[in-house]
Amino acid sequence: MNKTETYECLGGNDPLATKWITQKQYERLCVKPDEVTLAHLYYSPKAHKAGTPLRPIFSGLKHPTIKISKYLDELLRPLFDKIALKTTVTSGFEVIKQLHEWSTHNLHKDTLLCAIYVVDLYTMIPQTEGVLAIKKILSRFVLKNNYFSYEDQYYHQIRGVAMGSPLTLTIANCYMFFFQRNIVKQITNPGGIYVRYIDDIFIIINWPTQHLHKQIDLWNNIDSNIKLIAQVGHSSNFLDLYVENMNGHLFTKVYRKPSYEPYYLPFNSIHPLHMKKNIPFAMFLRAIRYCSTFKDFLDEREDLRMALLLNKY
Template sequence: MPQDNDDGFDAEPGYAAFKQYHDRREKRLNLEIEKIALFFRRKASRGQLQRSKGNYNNRRRNNSPDSCSTITRGLLGPAIINDAQTPLTEEEHQLLNLGPRFIYNDPQTAARRRTTELATLKRKIKNRFFDKKVSPGRPVEQFIVELDEMLQNLHNIPTTTINNNRPSINKIKKNYGRLIKRLKFKFKSTNTILRKTDKSKVFHLGKVDDYTKKSDEYMEKTKAYKCLGTIDPLPDLIRRTNKYLLDLRLAKWISQKQYEQLCIQNSNDVELAHLYYLLKAHKPGTPLRPIVAGLKHPTIKISKLLDELLRPLFDQMASKTMITSGFELLKHLQEWSKSNLRQNTLFCTIDVTDLYTMVPQVEGVLSLKSMMDHMKLKQIRGLRTETIIRLSRFVMQNNYFSYNGQYYHQIRGGAMGSPLTLTMANCYMFFYEQQIIKQINNSGGLYFRYIDDIFIAINWPARHLF
């Protein structure tokens, strides 16, 4: 290809970049088309259901794969991404086509969950009464009983009941419970993992060995995690969290109310975070996105409080360069192009690789301090800025999780799943990018960022970008 270029310009890198973009775009379009096709399949299925007069043969026809489904799988690609090449029956394929949001009607599971949820609700209500030094008494018991009866009545309403103006239709119900058990057994026997994808939210089937290999490669690349073996760090983390908060309370860095709000009063209410991965099916090689789920992590209440305090401040500080949607970007671009668009204008998109795990913890916390200094703040909602920095440092330094029977400590970056991590990463990027923004703005260019995605429009020669 280079020899065909009259100017002697090496077009090979440009061709490779375009091919990579084309492959990504084609993969994403296939997933989006499949989502649209699935929507129309469901709509067509509902239309057939409404036209049905209860004929048995028609009911059987509705349960068989329709032509749209066959065409979709044949022409547009699968609604699920079966990289594991696991053989699926037509019924299994149709079930997975329903997507991650599908919930089948299972009275036994619903009854067990109702009992558990009501017991949890009752315990929480009683605890709130005790916090106020008030006895719950019989009204709480009566409320739970009445709520239980209401939920049972709602659950017992037949799902096949249609309003009086339409004929009732008795569909042949699929035994989803049996089908799911069969799928679980098949996945276990073939070492297959079922996950939803990162952006398109369809199902992905992959091999356990492939997940393990990619996970090991990711941990080796980022150097963000330290393996602790099989010793559970949770008891020590609970003790250290409570001690740290108590020390802050005794030193009057936080109030008694804040201490009670943030401390761990019952060790049964907390659990260690766990790591899992979402597949980035829209990217070449299907890389992994790590998610550290820690809804009951010992530091989660501290992280939530800090995020509530700091995120609105960041949104205010970065309002001129941050966007939240593609539509918002287009509006800015349209306005900018009225007086700045040229024939040689360059549009550049940049993706920050592994932002959450690549931000240094010390520098990330210092960026939060820089934000508060920039806004000339001494305290936020009664909490001194020095206290906020101390708490932020403690949260960032105490991200622990379990994965594949091993325990890990995150020694670099923050956990994607912790509320504070996003605000910290955004702050770090904001101060890191200021010199770049200044250069672009001085030349009449355009710069916007959404977390780890950057868009630039400039009238520079291409060589100045690299």
């Protein structure tokens, strides 16, 4: 909790009891006082990373800001999705479509692939700049009033946004949208591709390796709150997609993190049948879309068959 200086310990001073959240704010949030509880902090392990670091999750289903947070997210997210349509992706399939179209005329044997990870994005966004990024005064209320209890102590989040709040994703996306504007121009003007999914960025461009590394170093100086960790080469992993430049030919297949375990919703569970049917359908559809060679598709199909058998399908 001390790593990013994100939280301020309030000791035993309950922010509700001391009226740090005013009655007027309660009324605007439409939450009954007897239903309000502070959020609780828990940790989700990042099993795919070295050392298994913990991701702090802000669980606040009855937190005072939850309703206004949901309302703002419903208003702002569609607007952001429309504005950032060209640089935002939600799946590996969207990346593949862009890559195949781009590679027809632009892929060379020296073309570089670059996957970039934004370190601790949610907790590193400055709250004031986060509000400015979405230009909505109500968002300041949501950002500035994230309280939770942990081990009999009360905490106030004074930096970043709470992972678990409905508005957090939209704020992070808006903040990154303004952060990346000049980077997008640098990549797309010479004919490259730049796409982002929350804190994962994928770039493909015909630049010398040294020049790309130099640019990434410069990008890391744009904002002291945003740290980029890049993987540059002729192959890269982005989301669940593996991409490789094989002497000027595009090669793709399904990617799984080293921590992957073949466990899915068991077929003998009490979930509706249509949910269980959709799992193999979606998995095989992804294999068809992602695998650029028949051999890789057959390998993926066999892996899926064994995984489904393991889960009683």
